[in-house]
Amino acid sequence: MMQPLFISIAAVAALSAAQELPQGYAPIPVPCPTDLQWVRPAVGLNPAEADWVQGRKPVVLEALRTYLERLELADFDMGEYIARLNDSHQAHVPIIGMAISGGGFGSAFTGTGAMRAFDGRLPAANTQRTGGLLQTLTYLSGLSGGSWPTVSFTAHNFPTADEIVDYWKPEIDRIYNVENTTADAATEVTMFEQIATKFEAGFDVGVSDYLGRAYAYEFIPGEEGGLNTTYSGIRQLSKFLSHEMPMPIIHLAEVGSGDLEYDGLWVPQANRSLFDVTPFEFGAWEGSVRAFTPTEWLGNRLSNGQPVNDSVCVRGFDRDSLIIGSSADAFNFWYLEAVSNDTLGQFAKRAVTLSDLDGIIEGFEEVFGLNLTQSAYAVYPNPFANLSLSSGVAHTAPELTLVDGSETGQTIPFWGQIQPARNVDFIFAWDDSQDASPYSWNNGTNLYNTYRAANATGLPFPVIPPVNTLMNMNYTTHPAFFGCNASRTTTGDERAPIVMYMANAPYSAYTNYSFTQSATSREQMQEIFENSFNIVTQGNGTWDAEWAECIGCAVVERSLARVGMQRTHQCTRCFERYCWNGELDERTPAVMNPSLILDPSEGFAEWNATNPF
CATH class of the missing domain: 3.40.1090.10 (Cytosolic phospholipase A2 catalytic domain)
Structure with a gap:
C-alpha cells in the first residue's frame, strides 16, 4: 500500500x-525572442512539421518497399507501385500512423508488444511478415498509459522494444514504498x-x-x-533529424x-x-x-x-x-x-x-x-x-x-491523426483501455466514441458499429478493418483513413492485469510481448495463413487510386473477410471472459495455477 x-x-x-x-x-x-510567431491559426500543418513529414516520405518509401518485398502480394506489381510513388516525388507515399490507447501500465506494455511485432529489426516479425510496418509510420500517438511508450521510444532515439525494456527496468516499483532515491x-x-x-x-x-x-x-x-x-528536445535527436522515427x-x-x-x-x-x-x-x-x-x-x-x-x-x-x-x-x-x-x-x-x-x-x-x-x-x-x-x-x-x-x-488517441491537414491514410489502433467489465478486457466503446465525435464534427473517420456488434462479431478478440469502402466513412470518401483495430485479448497469456500494477517482472514482460505478437500475427498465421498479406492490402489501399492502380483479387478477398461490411448484430453479448484463444481448453484458473503472475 x-x-x-x-x-x-x-x-x-x-x-x-x-x-x-x-x-x-x-x-x-x-530573453524573449523577437522573431517568433507565438501563435498560429489551426489551418494546415505547422510549416516545420510539414517539412519534416516531407523529409520522412523518402524514408517511409524505402521501408515500404522492403516490407512489400518480404510480403510478396499476389498479382501486385510492387515495382510499378514504388515507381509511381517515386514519380509523384513521394507526394502519394501513404501516411501511416499508430495510436496506443490509455490503460496505465497495461496499455503501455501490451502496446509496446504490438510495436515490437511490427518492427523490422525483430527477426521473428520479419518471418511473420509483419516486420517493417513500424518503420513505415509517420505518426505515433499516445494517451495516458499509451503516452508512456510513445514519448519514451522517441525520447530514447527509437530503440527496439527489447532494448527499451532494459532502459525501463519494469521490475522496479517506482510508485509504492520507495525507501531510497536512486538512479532508478x-x-x-x-x-x-x-x-x-x-x-x-x-x-x-x-x-x-x-x-x-x-x-x-x-x-x-x-x-x-x-x-x-x-x-521539444526530441527534434534534436539523430533519428528524428534523419527522419528515421515517427513523430x-x-x-x-x-x-x-x-x-x-x-x-x-x-x-x-x-x-x-x-x-x-x-x-x-x-x-x-x-x-x-x-x-x-x-x-x-x-x-x-x-x-x-x-x-x-x-x-x-x-x-x-x-x-x-x-x-x-x-x-x-x-x-x-x-x-x-x-x-x-x-x-x-x-x-x-x-x-x-x-x-x-x-x-x-x-x-x-x-x-x-x-x-x-x-x-x-x-x-x-x-x-x-x-x-x-x-x-x-x-x-x-x-x-x-x-x-x-x-x-x-x-481513450484511443485518434483525434490528432484524423485532422485533414495530416492526410493520414491508415492507422493501427491498439486498444487496452479495459472497458469490458468485470474482467478488464475491451469492448470497443472508445473506438465507437471517436466515430460519434468525428461524425458530429465532420472529421473523416470510418463508420464504426455499436459496441454490441463489435463484440458479437468478435472484433474485440480478432483484428478488423474499418473504412475499407470509402463510402462507409463519415465523409463518404477517401479522406478518411482505414483503421485496423486491435484489442488486447488472451491469445497465449491472460494480460488483463490491473492498470495500476506498478512492477512487472521480466518473465511477465516476455509473456506480454508474446501475447501481443500473437494478436498482431494472429498466432503466427495459424488463424489465417493470408493474414499478413491482408494487412499489406489495407496499408496500400488508399494510395492505389492516387497512383492509378487497382485493388488486386487477393486484396478483394481479404477485405471481404476482414473489413466490416455494414452488418449489425445488436443482440446483448455475453460477458467478455474469453479463454486462451490459441488454447481454448485453458481457462484463467488453469493458466493462473502455473504462472507466478
Whole structure:
C-alpha cells in the first residue's frame, strides 16, 4: 500500500529557499525572442512539421518497399507501385500512423508488444511478415498509459522494444514504498523537492507534476529521471533529424468552468477540446481553441498572441515528465470514483484506493498549501488568451486546466491523426483501455466514441458499429478493418483513413492485469510481448495463413487510386473477410471472459495455477 504523502516543510529542505533545492525541473528564464510567431491559426500543418513529414516520405518509401518485398502480394506489381510513388516525388507515399490507447501500465506494455511485432529489426516479425510496418509510420500517438511508450521510444532515439525494456527496468516499483532515491526511482520527498523548484519559480504545480516525476524514472532518459529532458528536445535527436522515427502526438483534454462539478472537481463534457502536443507545437484544432503555440515556449503566458511579460520569457516548461504526467492525470475521476463508490467519474480505468489519493492530497496541502481542487489538474500558462481564435475560459483565463484525454470518452488517441491537414491514410489502433467489465478486457466503446465525435464534427473517420456488434462479431478478440469502402466513412470518401483495430485479448497469456500494477517482472514482460505478437500475427498465421498479406492490402489501399492502380483479387478477398461490411448484430453479448484463444481448453484458473503472475 502506498504510504500517505504527508510531508513536512523540514522534510523538503526549506522550500522557501529555492537555492537550497535541486535545480533542473523549473522552467529557465531567458530573453524573449523577437522573431517568433507565438501563435498560429489551426489551418494546415505547422510549416516545420510539414517539412519534416516531407523529409520522412523518402524514408517511409524505402521501408515500404522492403516490407512489400518480404510480403510478396499476389498479382501486385510492387515495382510499378514504388515507381509511381517515386514519380509523384513521394507526394502519394501513404501516411501511416499508430495510436496506443490509455490503460496505465497495461496499455503501455501490451502496446509496446504490438510495436515490437511490427518492427523490422525483430527477426521473428520479419518471418511473420509483419516486420517493417513500424518503420513505415509517420505518426505515433499516445494517451495516458499509451503516452508512456510513445514519448519514451522517441525520447530514447527509437530503440527496439527489447532494448527499451532494459532502459525501463519494469521490475522496479517506482510508485509504492520507495525507501531510497536512486538512479532508478525516487522517494516522495525527492519528487516533492523537484516539483518545488517549479513552484518557487512562480508556476502552478499539481498531481500531473507528481505523477510525471514518478513515471519518468522508468520511461524518460536522462539523470534524475530525465529531470531536464524536454519534449521539444526530441527534434534534436539523430533519428528524428534523419527522419528515421515517427513523430509523437500526445492528447490532453480541457476541463474547467462550465463543466459538471462534483465535490469541487470538474468532469469534462464529451465535446471538450482535445489538445495535441507534438515536439513542434501545442494547441487544438477546434472547439474553445483553434490555434497552436510552439511547444518549446510553453510556460509563457500570452495575451492576444504576445507575451504578457516581454522582458523575460521561459523555456523548459515542456519537460517530458510533465507531458506524460499530464496525459495520465485522471486524478479528478479517480477521486470521484473512490468517494462515490464508483457512481461518478467512471471511465475505462479503475482507481487506486481512497487512502492512496488522500495521501497525495495531504502532500500537496502540506508542502504547497494547495487543496484538492487546486492540485488535481495539469495547469499550463495560457498562450491563447484574448485571441479571436479562442473562446470561453480559454479566451479569458490566465491558465489552461488539462486532464487525461480519455475523460472525454476517447481513450484511443485518434483525434490528432484524423485532422485533414495530416492526410493520414491508415492507422493501427491498439486498444487496452479495459472497458469490458468485470474482467478488464475491451469492448470497443472508445473506438465507437471517436466515430460519434468525428461524425458530429465532420472529421473523416470510418463508420464504426455499436459496441454490441463489435463484440458479437468478435472484433474485440480478432483484428478488423474499418473504412475499407470509402463510402462507409463519415465523409463518404477517401479522406478518411482505414483503421485496423486491435484489442488486447488472451491469445497465449491472460494480460488483463490491473492498470495500476506498478512492477512487472521480466518473465511477465516476455509473456506480454508474446501475447501481443500473437494478436498482431494472429498466432503466427495459424488463424489465417493470408493474414499478413491482408494487412499489406489495407496499408496500400488508399494510395492505389492516387497512383492509378487497382485493388488486386487477393486484396478483394481479404477485405471481404476482414473489413466490416455494414452488418449489425445488436443482440446483448455475453460477458467478455474469453479463454486462451490459441488454447481454448485453458481457462484463467488453469493458466493462473502455473504462472507466478
